[in-house]
Amino acid sequence: MPSLRVAVVGAGPAGIYASDLLIKSGQDVTIDLIERMPAPFGLIRYGVAPDHPRIKGIITSLHNILDKPQIRLIGNIDVGNDITIDELREYYDAIIFATGATGDRDLTIPGIDLEGSYGAGEFVGFYDGNPDFQRTWDLSAERVAVIGVGNVALDVARILAKTADELHTTEIPDNVYNTLKENQAKEIHIFGRRGPAQAKFTPLELKELDHSDTIEVIVNPEDIDYDDASIATRHESKSQDLVCQTLEAYAMREPKGAPHKLFIHFFESPTEILGTNGHVTGLRTERTQLDGTGNVQTTGTTTDWDIQAVYRAVGYRSTPITGVPFDTTTHTIPNDGAHVTTTDGQPIPALYATGWIKRGPVGLIGNTKSDAKETTTALLNDWNQGHLTPAPNRDPQAIINHLTTNNIPITTWDGWYQLDQQERTLGQQEGRERKKIVEWDEMVRHAHAKALR
Incomplete structure (x- = not known):
């Protein structure tokens, strides 16, 4: 069988934990972590109060996961708008949605x-x-x-x-x-x-x-x-x-x-x-x-x-993703615990959900680990039992070429290190560990994307 290629949409704790479990499974797998924001970490960066350094220390463990060679970060990409679900399926055998919840x-x-x-x-x-x-x-x-x-x-x-x-x-x-x-x-x-x-x-x-x-x-x-x-x-x-x-x-x-x-x-x-x-x-x-x-x-x-x-x-409540079923009552993606389903409960091949977009905004950050286990176990079983159709375009560079051709700038894991260093430099000038950069284009610029939105 070819190497399993997975797109994880959302680079917060839920998406990163799912990526980690896929790697630890022993499966021959490569993962693209696709994030709408220019920077990773989701809830940890943008949902935890700034005076909670103990909780923000979770970033250290998430960093260790994203440093693994099997994972590639593709940031500044709004799935459903910058690239459609059908287009993603051209490049990936499976897609996991882990987009969390930020609305009230x-x-x-x-x-x-x-x-x-x-x-x-x-x-x-x-x-x-x-x-x-x-x-x-x-x-x-x-x-x-x-x-x-x-x-x-x-x-x-x-x-x-x-x-x-x-x-x-x-x-x-x-x-x-x-x-x-x-x-x-x-x-x-x-x-x-x-x-x-x-x-x-x-x-x-x-x-x-x-x-x-x-x-x-x-x-x-x-x-x-x-x-x-x-x-x-x-x-x-x-x-x-x-x-x-x-x-x-x-x-x-x-x-x-x-x-x-x-x-x-x-x-x-x-x-x-x-x-x-x-x-x-x-x-x-x-x-x-x-x-x-x-x-x-x-x-x-x-x-x-x-x-x-x-x-x-x-x-909180989650936001719909264009091209993916959404329950407007529960504000979640319909699912059976792992697979995305239609509104009448039928599993949709190759689409999965984890975290708050799957079960609603309940529990602590660590609860997303058990969510991810349920989802990744189902995905791996589907792959190994031949229930997933391999994506037609398996070249890892193909998705990058697609985005570049459509003038969609991306940020990367190397780019995050550059943005991270800039924030630390700004903070150190005032005796602080870091000072967060707010403006979207400024984050993209420090992450050295090829162009600005």
């Missing part, structure tokens, strides 16, 4: 479209220097609400509560630092409709929230409540028990007098964003209570909070 899920409550109401993903894109997102941000609100009790909500709240100078030691670009210097937020309120045992925080991230001298985390003791199902959850999950212990400690301690107050509210279900003259002026919540099953029921008691900006951190 909707929250259907009145007032959600008011000025000052944002998706958390938009703000993450801003402070992480994603070139797809805006370069400035209105941070004039003194009292801010964050809806959601997951790690993204913690990240957003923490960035809003920290000072710009605290964050200047990270890789944030100048436009983010200068904008954060104008931040007026003094109170940040996180709202969850259920209780501590149902919060989706991870223990370390919740503890780290209080490490800044400028932030005081406040939990109302009345919000520390558990029913039988909640107690069972704590017994079954050490991680969830640690989350509850940390929240209890926040609720019982004496104030430390930090200037920025970060409140975590439980049993408050947002029902309406209030506004005047088209701008956010408040948030209305309805008090809930546990019903014995870990779920909640409403009490009819409402509270209007004096708020000038609202961020919804209720989950």
Whole structure:
């Protein structure tokens, strides 16, 4: 049999882990990792808060994978637009989609479209220097609400509560630092409709929230409540028990007098964003209570909070890829656990999915490894059992020639090293490890693509 040729669309953790598993399988395989952005690493580069160096350390392990000779990075390519799925199938025996999720899920409550109401993903894109997102941000609100009790909500709240100078030691670009210097937020309120045992925080991230001298985390003791199902959850999950212990400690301690107050509210279900003259002026919540099953029921008691900006951190959603089926309800590619399927569940030959585009934006970064295992196992079985038709054009240079002929500039792994060095040089000039380059064309230029978009 010829060497297996695979295109992995998306150079974030999901795509890189899938590539690694294919190599480690012992199969004779070559992989082209095709990425829409000029730089690799996806969620790690553009979805993790800049003050999380421990998590960003994952880049080191991803680097080691991309250094392997069986993998080639082809960046700055928008699959479905710069090159079609049918064209890709001319060059590859199989295609794995690992494009993740960066859009914000909707929250259907009145007032959600008011000025000052944002998706958390938009703000993450801003402070992480994603070139797809805006370069400035209105941070004039003194009292801010964050809806959601997951790690993204913690990240957003923490960035809003920290000072710009605290964050200047990270890789944030100048436009983010200068904008954060104008931040007026003094109170940040996180709202969850259920209780501590149902919060989706991870223990370390919740503890780290209080490490800044400028932030005081406040939990109302009345919000520390558990029913039988909640107690069972704590017994079954050490991680969830640690989350509850940390929240209890926040609720019982004496104030430390930090200037920025970060409140975590439980049993408050947002029902309406209030506004005047088209701008956010408040948030209305309805008090809930546990019903014995870990779920909640409403009490009819409402509270209007004096708020000038609202961020919804209720989950991400994926974006469709032209030429690939897409479920607009789940915002995922229809699949059977590995194979892309039609809307009526029929597997489509040679197309596979992994990561958030496959199962939705749930779980931690490491969960994409088990996803990748399921997907790559199915792909390898299909290949070895003769269920895949070898691509007609097997010359590795053919795809490059196709893109070059169509005047589509590419970035490469060698180009990433050059862009990486430039960012490190910019950072070292200010005593930092790196300073991220934001502008798309500037990234392409430093990566030495043949032409600019």
